[in-house]
Amino acid sequence: MSVPAADILTTPVPAGPESEAAGRASGGWLRSAEITIPGAVLAALLFFCFIWPLVYPVPKPIGGSLLTTNLPLWSPGHILGTDTVGDDVMSRILYGGRVSFEVAAAVQVIGLVIGGLFGMLAAYRGGWLEAVLMRILDVFIAFPSLVLVLAISDSLGPSETHVIWALSAFSIPAFGRVARAATLRLRDQPFVVAARLSGSRAWRIQLLHLVPNMLPQLLTFSLLGAGITIILEGALDFLGYGIPPPGPSWGNMIAAGQSFMSVYPRFVLVPSIFLLVSVLCLNLLGDGLRARWGVR
């Protein structure tokens, strides 16, 4: 079933056209800030999640002592306090962040490589190969992948790797669609037609002409997709199908904090804020780059 305007999937977060009228000097500066600020915040988050614990003796995220439960914010040694079992909240945030970003990156890479490759090849070849592959893609898009994800997680057992594979069920078809739309658009451009007529081999054309031109679009799409993946991973953890507790993950923390919301709202609020900021930065970065690179 062909869905009209397949580019819709390439614009999950519409940025809006840039008008010449607004292009004053201040507009230029603001545009740059749209990219640098979220980029910097994201870089800081990544640094703190991955590199900081290697250099600074951060308390362990699990195995806390019952003597130090429910410490408030700004306690000595525990910046964000401790939770109901005595684990340091800050370190759980950091290690949980690791999980979120790892999963997001892995899922996007898998989607990009597998989905992007298939989409491009199918669209370039055309014919029955494309028709069959597109039908398969349609099936995956129509299929409520959340169910697939839940079923896989449930039967395989919760673990980070399983979460990654389960969430790839979302990203592979999505990238497939984007790559297909982009390839279709590029395939009939004069420079590609010229390359075909000059006798270049298909794989050369794809590698040298198609891929570089699709890259901006795929890159911005993966940034936006990373945000969605982080939310989904959190959802899985929240429902209990993701990272098994007591392993740190933002979704787990929110789920655990649910019961204490009226007494200690910070157990829900702190991971929620980090979740929001991460996804927001990814979205802003993706949006800003999309506007800067003029991707539709």
Add this chain to the structure above:
Amino acid sequence: MAGLLRDRGRRPAAAGTTADSAALASAVGLPEARTDSSPLLDVSDLHVTFHGRRGRVYAVQGISFSIGRGQTLAIIGESGSGKTVSALAVMGLLPDSAHVSGSIRFKGEQLVGRSEHDLRAYRGRNVAMVFQNPERSLNPTMRVGTQITEVVRCHLLLDREQAHERAVELLRMVRVPAPERRFHEYPHQLSGGMRQRVVIAIALACGPDVLIADEATTALDVTTQAQIMDLLLDLQSQTGTALVMISHDLGLAASYAEDIIVMYAGQVVERAPAGELFGDVRMPYTQALLDAMPRIELEPHVLLPVVGGRPPDLSAIPLGCPFAPRCPGVQQDCREQPPRLAEHEPGRWWACWHPCGRGAPR
């Protein structure tokens, strides 16, 4: 409006005869042709500069023209000469990034610097514009008739029935066959020529005093082009609407216009009545335009003389004559001093240090 109400009972006859057309014209309330010669539209020293992210663009650098009742003025120029920008300035349709200075007077009233609210009352009502692409000028999801009644109800405050009647009469006036049926159709159901007629009907709906046709026939085939131009001239002669036709086609101007203005790089470089211009061109640029037109007298398989080079980048005001880099008769003073537009002979204006034509060497 009173005239419209009075004539509502009368069923207009099929268009074709001048008497019927005149009756039709008065039935839709268009202004009667008058012999009053005061200029309807008087543009004086108009400057339009665009302020963009990459600097300024001096699109129009001081042009002046005027047009009176029933007259036909052609503004000729290539792309980027500023002719469309001037038209948009007269309509007040330029974006906020455009700075307009100078004077645009309609019936004596100054339009430059007026608020958007005031301009809206005058746009479509007193001055109307017809654009180039009939496929894109009409809203594809709105019926043709509604697009006409819209402008009528906005300005003339007619009710639905009156607006419907007027729209059908307008369609008949622009010679769209079966107007009652066409009223309910969508733009894509009409051919290019018919769409352009609809656009003209929309423009004339409120009986404007001035009609600006910006490349109105460029996108049409030659036969349809002739039909549309004939229609415009017919309507003009009945209603006394002044017509400003903007084009790059000098031949079209020769056939239909009374006065011609030639623009280049945002400036007026030559101005003359049509009859006098073509026998005796002064500006080398105009001469080059003429030479580049295919003519039947030419030998077959002869290369058309094409002017080399490109129009200047308008982000800087050129030092000398803007045409100097491409002019076949360029001299040193052309590059240093910009020639000023002046009335060197009665009714004939040009801006050139070394004009061609009578007495001057080619």
Add this chain to the structure above:
Amino acid sequence: MNASVTVQPARWPGGARARRLASSPALRLSGRRLLSAIPVLWGVTFLTFLTLNALPGDAASALLGINATPAEIRAFSIKLHLNEPLWVRYGHWLGGVVHGNLGSSLASPQTVASVLEQRLPVTLELVAYALVITFVVSIPLAVLCAHRPRGLTDRLCMVLSMCGISIAPYVLGLLLVLFFAVDIPIFPAIGYQSIGAGIAGNLKDLTLPAIVVALPLAAFYTRFLRADLLEQMQSEDYIVTARAKGLGPWRVLTQHALRNSFIGLLTVIGLNLATLIGSTVIVEQIFSLPGIGYELLQAISNRDVPVVEGIVLVFGAVVVLANLATDLLYGVLDPRIRHVRSRS
């Protein structure tokens, strides 16, 4: 040679009217779409079955619990046909589905169909409520933003909508519960009252969940519509014509630009449907609404395979049909497609 050969026009059963109907472009389009939707629907059913039955994990032992003896497990397996090969089981199931028999639930004494019957209306009402909120919010907001781009309202909307799409539904749900149910008790946190028991209570129960579903959608649609409107206002010729007529900016936006945007919006809705379904699962869990999303989670944890299959089938069918409807509506709304025959 006599060249006058009379050719009879092909006869259509049913006469001229049937011929006109059959050559109607809209009908042909929908027929084509329907035909291409069938393999997709079949693919969904197959994938469903494959996923749930090919995965490791013994359904029988999970259902019977840890205290079951091996003999009991074996007997139960035979009862569920679990010992038969995959293809046979699929054949049975597909045959059942085609005849409208979705099987019986393993965890409760109901048939799958009756479970669906009970739970589906709740979810449908939730989705409908959420869509109403979405459109009531996003369309006027988008028009407001497009009226004065980069103005105060526009910038504010862009910031808020960016936050709206970045917030996780479960977070939003919990926060709303915290504020509106605990701190300022207006809406109940959990529970559900059916329409029969009182429409006011029913709507109250559904309001918070509907907002949670609607917010990311509304944020996305606002941005989308705004972008589409602005693009039209800045580059389409018919907008220039409309302004040249002397029409005011609101009129140009709503009567000319918005009309053309609806088509694109419809497409986006169709594509978003699968995600919408996914979010109802989470929302129903948080607010304990007895809808199919909640049921799905329970069935998965209970390994109630027939119920899961039935629900997923319904989900898949809804998405396929909704996309089909979108395609058809596209043909209805866009006059260019409706009248494929153009000039005369």
